[in-house]
Amino acid sequence: MGNENKAAHKLNVALLQMNITAGEPETNFARLQDLLEQAVNAPVKPDVIVFPEMWNTGYALDRIQELADAGGARTKEMMSAFSRKHGVHLVAGSIAEKRGADVFNTIYTFDRQGEEAGQYSKIHLFRLMEEEKFLQAGDTPGKMSLEGAEAGLMICYDIRFPELARRLALDGAKLLFVPAEWPHPRLHHWRTLLTARAIENQMYVIACNRVGTSGDTAFFGHSLIIDPWGEILAEGGEEEAILTAEIDLALVDEVRGRIPVFQDRRPSLY
Ligand SMILES: O=C(O)CCC(=O)C(=O)O
Numbered sequence: 001m002g003n004e005n006k007a008a009h010k011l012n013v014a015l016l017q018m019n020i021t022a023g024e025p026e027t028n029f030a031r032l033q034d035l036l037e038q039a040v041n042a043p044v045k046p047d048v049i050v051f052p053e054m055w056n057t058g059y060a061l062d063r064i065q066e067l068a069d070a071g072g073a074r075t076k077e078m079m080s081a082f083s084r085k086h087g088v089h090l091v092a093g094s095i096a097e098k099r100g101a102d103v104f105n106t107i108y109t110f111d112r113q114g115e116e117a118g119q120y121s122k123i124h125l126f127r128l129m130e131e132e133k134f135l136q137a138g139d140t141p142g143k144m145s146l147e148g149a150e151a152g153l154m155i156c157y158d159i160r161f162p163e164l165a166r167r168l169a170l171d172g173a174k175l176l177f178v179p180a181e182w183p184h185p186r187l188h189h190w191r192t193l194l195t196a197r198a199i200e201n202q203m204y205v206i207a208c209n210r211v212g213t214s215g216d217t218a219f220f221g222h223s224l225i226i227d228p229w230g231e232i233l234a235e236g237g238e239e240e241a242i243l244t245a246e247i248d249l250a251l252v253d254e255v256r257g258r259i260p261v262f263q264d265r266r267p268s269l270y
Contacts, residue, residue: 009249014039014046017223017236019212022058040086051093052210053179061134068096068103084114093179102136109144118144120153156180159193169201174252178207184218199230202255228255
């Protein structure tokens with residue numbers, strides 16, 4: 001397994017900042033499998049691997065009913081087997097998931113034994129990409145457990161809603177995972193919002209964006225791993241890449257001790 005000697009609170013994180021071909025799940029599954037193999041065969045083996053949003057179909061929303069993964073079955077089978085084989089946690093991006101007559105934008109997560117460790121369907125659908133016309137919104141905040149720590153799950157547009165990240169932090173999250181398909185020209189918003197979520201909640205923010213183009217829309221990558229003090233530990237460029245960083249969960253408590261924001265809140269006033 002490789003990482004047995006590390007302190008329990010230290011984790012190596014890898015982000016698969018991949019290109020996604022809209023409407024071609026076969027191409028995307030093959031690409032993802034290739035990147036996963038690269039990630040687990042790197043000199044420093046990851047403890048947790050994160051993928052971008054809607055990586056199976058991209059934003060082929062007009063065909064999403066036929067393209068979405070029914071019950072997430074294909075994704076779950078592949079990811080469960082991979083995480084078990086390699087003893088790695090997966091935050092398996094999000095996929096277009098067919099559930100009954102509806103399609104959701106859903107994250108599945110898996111532990112080192114290949115068991116499902118929590119899931120989340122996007123709560124805030126993004127009108128600029130017409131998500132609300134084709135997708136059903138989730139109605140429950142997303143959480144997973146990671147080596148005994150709580151982590152929150154959010155997807156892309158969700159980061160514009162600070163209340164959701166705060167709710168997850170109040171419920172015990174020390175990390176926040178954010179799969180995304182965030183396009184140009186809003187790089188400034190992406191970096192600022194993610195950094196703010198990390199600083200205000202004194203938590204790790206681990207955000208995996210896609211690269212490449214889809215129609216007229218260009219996605220800039222710039223996946224980010226941000227520590228609870230707001231320092232950027234890793235940031236992607238605009239090309240396909242695997243980004244890595246070591247995180248130390250002990251830093252969350254240390255930063256929360258440095259500035260006691262959670263003790264000083266006055267929720268009765270606002
Ligand atoms: O909020 C934004 O600017 C981008 C959001 C987005 O692309 C999404 O949620 O898919």
